[in-house]
Amino acid sequence: MLAGVTRPLIFVDIDGVLIPFRARSTGTERRSRGGAGGVPDGSGNPLLERLDPGDGRRLLGLPGELVWASSWMAEANEVVAPRLGFPALPVVDWPDADEEPQRGVHWKTAPLMRWAAGRPFVWLDDETTDADRRWVDAHHPQPALLHRVDPYLGLTGADLAAVRRWLGQHDEAG
Numbered sequence: 557m558l559a560g561v562t563r564p565l566i567f568v569d570i571d572g573v574l575i576p577f578r579a580r581s582t583g584t585e586r587r588s589r590g591g592a593g594g595v596p597d598g599s600g601n602p603l604l605e606r607l608d609p610g611d612g613r614r615l616l617g618l619p620g621e622l623v624w625a626s627s628w629m630a631e632a633n634e635v636v637a638p639r640l641g642f643p644a645l646p647v648v649d650w651p652d653a654d655e656e657p658q659r660g661v662h663w664k665t666a667p668l669m670r671w672a673a674g675r676p677f678v679w680l681d682d683e684t685t686d687a688d689r690r691w692v693d694a695h696h697p698q699p700a701l702l703h704r705v706d707p708y709l710g711l712t713g714a715d716l717a718a719v720r721r722w723l724g725q726h727d728e729a730g
Contacts, residue, residue, distance in 0.1 A: 562621075563620050564620040564621070564675065564677055564678060565672055565677040566623065567623050567678065567679040568624060569626050569679075569680060569683075571626070571627075572681075572705065572707030573711055574611055574636065574640070574710060576708060576709055577708050579606060580710065604636070608711075611711050612642055613641065615642075616641070618716070619723055620678060623645060623671070624646070625668055627650070630647055632645070633645060633647065648667065648668065650664070661687050661691045662681075662684060662687075662688050664679075665691055666695075669696050672696065672700070675698060676726060677701075678722065681702070681704065682706070684702040701719065703715060
């Protein structure tokens with residue numbers, strides 16, 4: 557870890573990251589909730605069947621502080637966290653839409669950097685781009701990994717391995 561700095565934040569998006577756009581081929585969603593794919597489980601959202609409880613265990617095993625960075629906001633703790641085995645996590649409260657991001661920069665980028673308040677962070681999202689990386693590099697004093705997850709696959713072992721490698725490199729720096 558960087559000297560004098562607390563554990564890195566790990567910002568986690570939901571749609572496209574924990575809930576892939578395409579059904580998982582392993583059938584995990586059918587086993588995880590005991591239902592058939594595409595059948596609502598009482599929440600009103602059949603896509604929740606695509607959540608993999610294993611993602612929860614793997615994310616909790618990372619050496620960082622998990623934070624919801626999703627438009628689900630408080631519902632992330634009410635609906636998603638229990639299905640992943642998460643405790644209630646901090647939730648980024650997005651500012652009003654009056655703030656216009658720099659051209660090509662995602663609307664979440666500046667608020668996440670402000671929320672990080674100078675701490676190193678990882679951001680798992682399906683919409684980050686090189687423009688976001690350049691903007692964070694220019695405006696954030698600590699290391700940051702903006703890791704794009706393929707929204708059709710959702711979070712994979714390769715994604716988590718990349719995050720773990722990055723966190724390990726910055727752990728050695730301290």
